[in-house]
Amino acid sequence: MQNSKYTVLMSVYYKEKPEYLSLSIESMLNQTVKPDEFIIVKDGPLTTELDEVINNFVTAYPKTFNIIVNETNLGLGPALAKGIENSKNELIARMDSDDYVVSTRCERQLEKFREDPKLGMVGSYEAEFVDDIDNVISIHRVPSENDEIERFMHRRCSVLHPTVMYKKSAVLKSGNYQSVLLYEDYDLFARMVLEYHIKSYNIPEPLYYIRTSEDFFKRRGGIKYAKTVLKFKWGQYRKGYMSLMDFCISGLGQAFVCVLPNSLRKIFYMKFLRK
Template sequence: MRKYSILMSVYYKEKPMWLRESIESMLSQTVKAEEFFIVKDGPLTDELDEVIDEYVKSYPELFTILALKKNMGLGPALAEGVKKCRNEIIIRMDSDDYSVPERCEKLLRELDKHPECGIIGSYEAEFSDDMNSPVAIHKVPETSEQIHAFMSRRCALLHPTVLYKKSVIINCGNYHDVRLYEDYDLFMRVVLEHNVKCYNIQENLYYIRINDAFFERRGGISYMKTAVGFKWRQHRKGYMSLGDFMVSAGGQAAVCLLPNKMRKWVYLNFLR
């Protein structure tokens, strides 16, 4: 099958045990990567460095490490990684999540079925303590037409689940430094501005960790201002109609202002 690079960004707040589990899940793929590219987004803890150094020593030809001098944020860190990955096909992975063993094989096979697509994604399962007992399955539209229609109100591609073509991401401007919305910003440009075809596998291939802090980060006045400001800028660019902006930003603003328990309930029961 096609050669591919795994792209992961790590910063100092990650837990070493979760980083190890994430890396192991990608090393256990049924179709192996040709490159595992890790961006150190600023100085890491000694424990995180030890985990990465252990894998570099064990797999010297597989791992490529880019160490940034200071913490740049996810968007800029991944932008550097995209430019320097040595393969056209890049598969994303977050440093505290888990991929099922067949994930990369299924993404690659789907790309063979849809060679016109620039991005292939999937569902993701959200879990707290036990992956075997997920609290929600985050579902997204399947076809390129459905993704295009959905994108004007909510992001229709789940960032850590995706395979994308390096040339497509660079041609669409790569990641920008957009706090909290680096993925949505990029995918809007890919789908709505450049009309790149995409596809989502209607199956969970990815497990993402969530807890109460996950929902707390998505609430409050500051988060609300960031969300509404981002969506207003997307409206001004023509990616959202005024009606789409009012529905999307208004709904998110209301959810941001809810108490955390209610916000968690809304996410798990209505936004998944």
């Protein structure tokens, strides 16, 4: 396949589980079009077990892996920004350290870039699973076409972060990842789509399997989380990325969901935000 070189970008920190990390890396190495480079950013000191997993892959694929070490934990945004800057390829595929992807994910995304050279970012749906990839509990769907992605971005992030393959030049043009608590992805993608008008597309199939649990809903609750939501989305309003109406519906609405009991918050997510 022409133009098939791409980099995988992953950040790892000490709380990850070694078995999940191993499965995640293997699923990317088993792509039908294999990565030319695999960047792992060690975001701060890792456990011995995590280091062992990474070292085993580096030993097996010494020409593929590029390990970047942060002496202290910088957070996801700055860690990924380093990876973007150090990528040797124009096309970069994001991957989280505890998930799984189907073997044709990157081939399908590369095909889209080849079909439309103006594209700067290609994502997909994601399947949310508990414990095992055969136990899918929901499908997270997002708009497919560029105009739909742009409209949707005014209220919710219309590109699912770990599913994306994007162009290095498009990310750097848009200011790269920045340190934005909980919203590194939305912050970057809003700039790419709404300010720099980077053409985007989402493949309307779940090519990515994201691990979830009861903690998923707990982590998205509480007064502290609600304040973070409001701060970020007010900032989006101040930048002109959303209207006051968008802020009221998206920001205030999400903050309200944050303060609901966890059982009700789970019902809301599953009924209105997932299928």
